[in-house]
Amino acid sequence: MPVSNLLDRTPLPIPRADPLAPLEHAISAAMDAIAAVPAGRLVSLTVDLPNGLPSIHPGGDCRWLSPDADCALYAAGEAFRIALADPDAFEAHRTAWTALGAVDASPLAFWTMPPALDPALPELWVPRVLLRRGQGRTTLTVSLLRGAVPVPVAALRWLEDARTLLDGGTEGGFPAIAARIPGSDLADWSDRVCRTTAAIAEGRLAKAVLARKLTVRLAGRADARALADRLATLHPSCATFCLPHGAGHVVAASPERLAVKRGSRISSAALAGTTRRHASPVADEKAATDLLASPKEREEHAIVADAIAEVLTEVCETVERPDAPAIMRLRQVQHLWTEISGHLKPGTGFLDVASRLHPTPAVLGAPRKAALDWLGEMQENRDGLYTGVAGWIDRNGDGEAAMVLRSAYVEDRTAVLWAGAGIVAGSDPGREWTETDLKLSTLLNLFAEP
Numbered sequence: 001m002p003v004s005n006l007l008d009r010t011p012l013p014i015p016r017a018d019p020l021a022p023l024e025h026a027i028s029a030a031m032d033a034i035a036a037v038p039a040g041r042l043v044s045l046t047v048d049l050p051n052g053l054p055s056i057h058p059g060g061d062c063r064w065l066s067p068d069a070d071c072a073l074y075a076a077g078e079a080f081r082i083a084l085a086d087p088d089a090f091e092a093h094r095t096a097w098t099a100l101g102a103v104d105a106s107p108l109a110f111w112t113m114p115p116a117l118d119p120a121l122p123e124l125w126v127p128r129v130l131l132r133r134g135q136g137r138t139t140l141t142v143s144l145l146r147g148a149v150p151v152p153v154a155a156l157r158w159l160e161d162a163r164t165l166l167d168g169g170t171e172g173g174f175p176a177i178a179a180r181i182p183g184s185d186l187a188d189w190s191d192r193v194c195r196t197t198a199a200i201a202e203g204r205l206a207k208a209v210l211a212r213k214l215t216v217r218l219a220g221r222a223d224a225r226a227l228a229d230r231l232a233t234l235h236p237s238c239a240t241f242c243l244p245h246g247a248g249h250v251v252a253a254s255p256e257r258l259a260v261k262r263g264s265r266i267s268s269a270a271l272a273g274t275t276r277r278h279a280s281p282v283a284d285e286k287a288a289t290d291l292l293a294s295p296k297e298r299e300e301h302a303i304v305a306d307a308i309a310e311v312l313t314e315v316c317e318t319v320e321r322p323d324a325p326a327i328m329r330l331r332q333v334q335h336l337w338t339e340i341s342g343h344l345k346p347g348t349g350f351l352d353v354a355s356r357l358h359p360t361p362a363v364l365g366a367p368r369k370a371a372l373d374w375l376g377e378m379q380e381n382r383d384g385l386y387t388g389v390a391g392w393i394d395r396n397g398d399g400e401a402a403m404v405l406r407s408a409y410v411e412d413r414t415a416v417l418w419a420g421a422g423i424v425a426g427s428d429p430g431r432e433w434t435e436t437d438l439k440l441s442t443l444l445n446l447f448a449e450p
C-alpha cells in the first residue's frame with residue numbers, strides 16, 4: 001500500500017491543547033484581585049482564546065447571533081439578575097463593574113422588556129460564563145457578583161460552566177409536528193380586523209397591530225439552541241437569539257432592530273409594510289415596487305418611522321433619516337425599512353433609549369395610548385415575550401436590542417408561535433391573514449411535517 005494511502009487513513013495523534021488552559025491560568029493569577037473587589041459589585045475576567053478552536057460546539061442556555069455574523073454570543077448560568085424597575089436601575093452596577101484580564105473586551109449583560117400589554121418588569125442578567133466571537137477574536141468571560149459565593153467556589157463553577165459552554169453541543173432537536181392548535185381562525189381574525197378598521201374610520205386611532213397565536217405540539221423535545229443556530233443560518237440579516245424565559249426559552253429571528261448603540265452613535269430602524277416573496281425575480285421586483293408605491297403601506301410605515309424619529313430627536317443632538325424607505329428582503333416576506341440614527345446627547349443611557357422607543361407602532365399601533373386602549377378593549381394578549389424586546393448591554397453602555405418577532409416560546413415538546421400585522425385604514429382581513437401565515441412560517445418551517 002502506498003505511503004500516501006496510509007497517511008490518508010491513519011489520523012496522526014495530534015495532541016490538542018485544553019482550550020480552558022488560558023482561563024485556568026488567568027483565574028489563578030487573578031484570585032487576589034477578584035477577592036479585593038468590594039461585596040455587592042460585579043467583577044469579570046476575560047481571556048482570549050485561540051481562534052477557530054475546532055472542538056467548540058457551544059452549549060449553554062443563551063445565545064445571541066447578530067445580523068451578518070458580526071458578533072456571536074453564547075452564555076451559561078447567572079451571576080447576577082435584577083428587575084429593571086426603571087431604565088437606570090443597572091447604571092450603578094455597570095459603572096462599578098470591574099473588568100479584569102484581556103483589555104478592550106467588555107463583559108456584558110442580557111436583558112428583556114415585556115410586550116406592552118404585559119405588566120411584568122424588564123429583567124437583566126449577567127451570565128456566569130460568556131463566549132464571544134466576532135471581528136476575528138474569540139473571548140471567554142467569567143463573572144461574579146462579589147459576596148454571592150466565596151471566590152474559590154466561583155472559580156470551580158466557572159471552569160465547569162466554561163467546559164459545558166465550549167462543548168455543550170446541541171441535541172439536534174427538530175422534531176416533527178404532532179398537532180397544531182390555532183389560537184384563532186380566519187373568521188375571528190376578520191372580525192378583529194374589521195372592528196379595528198371601523199375604529200380607525202371613527203378616528204379613535206391610526207393603527208393597531210393585531211396578533212394571532214399558533215401552539216404546536218411536537219413529536220419530541222425541541223432544543224431551542226439548535227433552533228436558534230438553524231435560524232441564524234437561514235436568516236443571516238436578522239438578529240437571532242435564544243434566551244431562557246419562564247420554564248423554557250424564547251427563540252427568534254428578528255428583522256426588527258430596536259436600537260444599536262456604539263459609543264455616542266445610536267441607530268434604530270422602522271420596519272412596517274409587508275408583501276410576500278416570489279420565486280420569479282421579475283415578480284419579486286414588481287412586488288417590491290408595488291409595496292413602495294402603495295399609499296396604505298407607506299402610511300403604515302411612516303407612522304413607525306415618525307415615532308422613532310420623534311424619540312431620537314428627544315435624546316440625540318442630530319438625527320439622520322432618509323426621505324424614503326428601502327426594501328428589506330427576508331426569506332418569506334419583504335418589508336419597507338428605514339434606518340434612523342443619531343448621536344446621543346451626553347448622559348443618555350442605552351436602556352433609557354430602548355425603553356422610550358418601546359413599544360414602537362410596528363408592534364403596538366398609534367397613537368400609543370389609543371392603541372393600548374384599543375388592544376385592551378379587544379382583549380389582545382401576548383405571551384412568550386412576543387412583541388417584547390431582547391438585547392444585551394456591555395460594561396461600556398453599548399449594546400444591541402431587537403424586537404421579539406418571528407419568534408416562538410419553546411418548552412419541552414411544545415412551541416408557541418405568534419405573528420401579527422399592522423392594521424390601518426384600508427387593511428384587508430384576508431391579506432393580513434396571509435401575511436401572518438408567512439410570518440409564522442419563519443419558525444414553523446423549522447419543524448418537520450408529520
Ligand SMILES: C=C(O[C@H]1C=CC=C(C(=O)O)[C@@H]1O)C(=O)O
Pocket residue numbers: 209256271272273274335361362363405406418419420421422423439
Ligand atoms: C408584528 C409583526 O411584524 C411587524 C414588523 C414588521 C412588519 C409588520 C407589518 O407589516 O405588519 C409588523 O408591524 C410580526 O412579525 O409579528
